[in-house]
Amino acid sequence: MAGHVAESASLRGCVSGGGSDPPPIKIDLLCQVIDNFGDAGICWRLARQLDAEIGARVTLWIDQTEILRPWLHQAPAVRVVDSARLRDERPEGDLLIAAIGAELPPLLRRHVGEHRLPWIRYEYLTAEPWVDGCHALPSIKPTDGAIEWYFTPGFTPASGGLLRERDLFTRQAAFGARAAAQWRLQHGLQGRPGSLRVCLFGYAGKPLAHLIEGFGRLAQPVDVFIARSLHQALGSPAGQDQMRVWPHDWLDQDDFDRLLWSSDVNLVRGEESWVRAQWAGHPMIWQPYQQADDAHHVKLQAFLDRLLENAAPDDADVVRRMMWSMSGRGDCAQILPSFVSRLPWLRPLYTRWRGHLAGQTSLMNRLSAFMRDQLQFRV
Numbered sequence: 499m500a501g502h503v504a505e506s507a508s509l510r511g512c513v514s515g516g517g518s519d520p521p522p523i524k525i526d527l528l529c530q531v532i533d534n535f536g537d538a539g540i541c542w543r544l545a546r547q548l549d550a551e552i553g554a555r556v557t558l559w560i561d562q563t564e565i566l567r568p569w570l571h572q573a574p575a576v577r578v579v580d581s582a583r584l585r586d587e588r589p590e591g592d593l594l595i596a597a598i599g600a601e602l603p604p605l606l607r608r609h610v611g612e613h614r615l616p617w618i619r620y621e622y623l624t625a626e627p628w629v630d631g632c633h634a635l636p637s638i639k640p641t642d643g644a645i646e647w648y649f650t651p652g653f654t655p656a657s658g659g660l661l662r663e664r665d666l667f668t669r670q671a672a673f674g675a676r677a678a679a680q681w682r683l684q685h686g687l688q689g690r691p692g693s694l695r696v697c698l699f700g701y702a703g704k705p706l707a708h709l710i711e712g713f714g715r716l717a718q719p720v721d722v723f724i725a726r727s728l729h730q731a732l733g734s735p736a737g738q739d740q741m742r743v744w745p746h747d748w749l750d751q752d753d754f755d756r757l758l759w760s761s762d763v764n765l766v767r768g769e770e771s772w773v774r775a776q777w778a779g780h781p782m783i784w785q786p787y788q789q790a791d792d793a794h795h796v797k798l799q800a801f802l803d804r805l806l807e808n809a810a811p812d813d814a815d816v817v818r819r820m821m822w823s824m825s826g827r828g829d830c831a832q833i834l835p836s837f838v839s840r841l842p843w844l845r846p847l848y849t850r851w852r853g854h855l856a857g858q859t860s861l862m863n864r865l866s867a868f869m870r871d872q873l874q875f876r877v
Contacts, residue, residue, distance in 0.1 A: 522555050523875055526591035528581060529560040530600035536787065538565040539770035541597050543661055543751060544620070546573040547862045551664060557591060559584055569750045593873065598622050611642030616873045623651040623660070623769050625800040630656035634868060647872065651861055653804055658868075659861040660773055667856065670759055670777075678760040685753070687744050687760075689721035694838065697761040698724045699754075699771050700785040702731035705824045709765070712831030714738040716838060723757060725749075762841070765824070779852035781844045783837075785824045798825055809847050816840050817847075 525548055529541035541558060548554040550573070559581035560566065566578055581603075588609045596602060597620040602610065610617050619637075629652040637646045651658045663669075673681075682688050689695055696713060700706040710732070713720045719740045726745040729735070737743045749757060754771070758764050758778035765783040766775040775782040784801065786794040798821060806814040820837045823830035837844075869875045 522553050523593060523869075524591040525554045525556050525593045525595060526589040527556055527558045528584075528594065528596045528600040528602070528606075529558060529598075530581070531560065531562045531565065532599065535565060536768040536770055537598055538562065539751065540661075542566055542569055542573075542576075543770065544595075544597065545576045546751075547661065547663060549573050549575050551862050552866055555591075557589065559589070568748060572750055572752065592616070593869065593875070594618070595620050607644075608642075611639065611644040614644065616647075616869075616875075617644060618647050618649050618868075621648060621650040621658075623773065624797050625653050625804050626797065627800070630654055633657050634872065647868075649865065649868065653855065655858055659859055659864045660776075660855060661861045662773075662777055662856075664860075664862075666777060670755075673756060673759050678756070681753075681756050682760055685746055685749075685757075687721075687723050687746055687757075689723075689744065690719055690742070693719035693721045693742075694763065695761045696720060696722050697757050697764045697766075698722055699728070700765050700767050700824065701788070702728055705785070705826065705830055706765075707732050707735065709824070709830045709834065710735050710741075710743070712834040714741040715831070716740070716835060718838075723761065763838075776848075776852060776855060779849050781841055781848050783820055783824055785821075788825075795825060798822070805851055806847075808850075810843070813840060813843055813847055817844065 527541060527545055527548070529537060531537045538560060541560065545556045545558045548556050555575070555577075557577040557579055558566075559579050561581045563578055563580050570576075570578065584603045584606050586605070588605060593616045594606075594610060595618045599622070609615065629650045632648055633650040633652065633656065635648050637648065638644075639646065649658050651660060653660070679688070694716075698706065698710070700709075710722065713722060714737070717740075720742070722737075722741060722743045724743060724745055726747055729743065729745040734745075735743060746757075755774055755778070758766075758775055758780070761780060763781050763783070764775040764778060765785065766772050767785045768787050772784050772786075775784070784798070786798050788794055802818055802821060806817060809817070816833070816836050819828055819833045820830065822828050823833050
């Protein structure tokens with residue numbers, strides 16, 4: 499896949515007067531949890547990559563530290579701290595990243611203004627066209643002259659791009675059929691030979707419950723893999739006819755990737771799992787986070803317009819109807835048989851989409867260049 503082979507970045511410290519080996523840059527990453535594992539997952543993956551690929555010393559300030567406890571082994575160098583401490587103490591980093599709506603407490607806000615601390619507002623991901631015009635723009639605060647820089651992830655070269663590790667496709671290619679079968683067996687998700695393997699990681703509610711019923715009515719074997727907590731939230735639905743349900747324990751981010759790679763169809767939600775399903779390259783259904791003003795419908799429409807821009811009419815129609823039904827418009831169980839019957843044609847569509855995205859520069863490389871060019875940190 500073009501675009502991912504030669505990616506490398508090593509952001510080591512601020513521009514300073516001499517010395518060929520400056521100290522690592524220190525980054526404070528602020529996370530305010532709204533959608534439970536969604537916001538925490540985005541920030542954790544960002545922190546991991548800042549550590550592993552840029553060589554930064556990262557302190558992740560988060561208001562629900564317990565969420566990340568099962569994942570800390572993935573990046574032991576990342577310091578995770580309760581953000582409540584920011585009410586009384588100031589961070590000592592060279593750069594502040596406030597992620598996806600996190601607000602700065604008053605003491606930190608004053609510190610940013612007084613010391614002109616470089617401040618990046620890391621936004622939510624959306625496929626909407628306005629992203630290209632807002633990415634990398636500064637916002638000067640009139641009260642103290644502090645500058646907030648907007649960094650907006652997106653699907654075009656003019657945006658901030660998508661998070662992906664430098665070795666993602668190498669790891670994915672090495673995870674062949676035998677490795678996938680062994681991994682599923684280790685996690686109690688062996689399934690059955692020849693079945694349709696489905697990963698369900700949506701939001702608990704009527705659409706998802708109805709979708710499970712729809713899988714149970716298909717005229718073929720189906721193995722549904724679902725997180726145990728989500729399974730319980732849905733009332734612990736049992737298998738029926740040719741469908742079997744396989745609840746699993748909570749997975750860390752690397753094992754969740756392996757689950758997506760191991761499945762034939764992936765239903766995902768929010769932002770973090772949405773991006774990972776696109777990198778998996780298998781047919782996927784996205785269930786965006788529901789918002790009171792139906793803003794998620796705008797986001798879904800924008801994504802579908804990009805994903806299906808060059809798709810065959812029949813493929814585009816069934817994908818649109820399937821995803822809209824998971825957002826409350828249409829009967830997902832009724833649409834499901836058509837979606838499943840077209841999987842042989844849909845697989846190349848999603849593979850091409852992944853290739854299109856892989857041909858673009860990764861978010862971490864764009865962020866590194868942004869820090870170097872706009873904020874004058876040494877690369």
